[in-house]
Amino acid sequence: MKCSEFLKKMSDYFDGQIPEPLLSDLRAHMGQCSHCEVVVNTVEKTIRIYRNQDIYELELPEQVRDDLRCKIMTKCRCDKG
Amino acid sequence: MAPIQPSTEEQDNLLLVERAKAGDDSAFEQLIRQYDRQVFRIARHITQNKEDAEDIVQDAFLKAYQKLHQFQGNSKFSTWLVRIAVNESLMRLRKRRNSKTVSMDDDVQTEEGSVPRDFADWGPDPEQQYKQTELREILQKTIAGLSPGFRSVFTLRDVENLSTEETAQALGLSVPAVKSRLLRARLQLRDRLTRYMKMHPEGIQ
Numbered sequence: 001m002k003c004s005e006f007l008k009k010m011s012d013y014f015d016g017q018i019p020e021p022l023l024s025d026l027r028a029h030m031g032q033c034s035h036c037e038v039v040v041n042t043v044e045k046t047i048r049i050y051r052n053q054d055i056y057e058l059e060l061p062e063q064v065r066d067d068l069r070c071k072i073m074t075k076c077r078c079d080k081g
Numbered sequence: 082m083a084p085i086q087p088s089t090e091e092q093d094n095l096l097l098v099e100r101a102k103a104g105d106d107s108a109f110e111q112l113i114r115q116y117d118r119q120v121f122r123i124a125r126h127i128t129q130n131k132e133d134a135e136d137i138v139q140d141a142f143l144k145a146y147q148k149l150h151q152f153q154g155n156s157k158f159s160t161w162l163v164r165i166a167v168n169e170s171l172m173r174l175r176k177r178r179n180s181k182t183v184s185m186d187d188d189v190q191t192e193e194g195s196v197p198r199d200f201a202d203w204g205p206d207p208e209q210q211y212k213q214t215e216l217r218e219i220l221q222k223t224i225a226g227l228s229p230g231f232r233s234v235f236t237l238r239d240v241e242n243l244s245t246e247e248t249a250q251a252l253g254l255s256v257p258a259v260k261s262r263l264l265r266a267r268l269q270l271r272d273r274l275t276r277y278m279k280m281h282p283e284g285i286q
Contacts, residue, residue: 004196007196007197007264007268008264010264011260011263011264011267012260015245034200035197035200038200038201038202039197039200039268039271041202041203042202042203042271042274042275042278043267043268043271045203045207045278046267046270046271046274047239047267049207049208049216049220049274050220050224050235050239050240050270051239051240051242052208059118060117060118060121060135060138064135065114065117065118068117068135068138068139069110069113069114069117071139072113072138072139072142072143072146073106073109073110073113075139075143076106076109076142076143076146077106079143079146079147
């Protein structure tokens with residue numbers, strides 16, 4: 001298997017959507033190709049970091065949520081008018 | 082094939098939608114309570130701006146309210162709402178940049194980032210290499226460097242954990258288009274993060 005073919009299948013590999021015997025072929029390629037092995041491991045880490053890290057202040061404070069909801073409902077009622 | 086039964090959460094949402102369509106504003110308010118945080122997070126990721134994201138929460142829910150009669154339950158309510166939020170976010174970027182080039186398509190023009198370049202391995206716990214605030218800065222800078230289209234795909238699929246099909250519905254793309262963009266978004270992020278996370282030769286920090 002070429003690295004370019006391996007890369008094309010990588011997203012499906014992460015999603016657990018690769019059936020046998022292709023899955024074994026991909027694993028065999030990773031066992032032989034250190035570059036592809038590193039890419040898979042570091043892409044996994046990339047996803048994990050972004051999924052776990054609170055990279056912005058992504059939580060809206062309760063007060064802001066209340067204000068926003070109030071503004072939205074006022075606009076909705078005006079719209080219905 | 083038997084139709085897929087909606088989850089209990091989705092059944093509850095559909096009831097709320099029906100009540101809101103019939104004029105019950107408290108039902109719509111309940112939908113806002115359930116999804117305002119998700120809409121904010123997605124808008125924050127795509128626009129990279131907190132104030133814009135707060136505005137988008139308002140605009141997206143107002144638009145949802147106005148278009149509620151068009152929602153027929155062909156997708157989950159949350160997917161339908163996320164699609165509105167993504168469109169509002171991309172529109173906001175277009176306005177801010179005063180350009181027509183912000184769309185889901187600008188990133189397919191180039192082959193940039195379609196193959197990995199840096200093959201250095203990372204340490205076992207890259208998160209531990211930096212203080213929380215430093216790591217936050219690195220992650221923000223890195224995702225900000227992606228095109229808005231790639232950022233949208235990565236945010237929905239990998240950060241918000243929508244399925245590939247839901248991501249496709251929310252972005253108005255085909256499943257293969259989502260897959261190919263997601264691969265490139267992941268590879269670009271990985272390449273850029275490698276600069277910070279790669280293992281240093283022993284003794285050199």
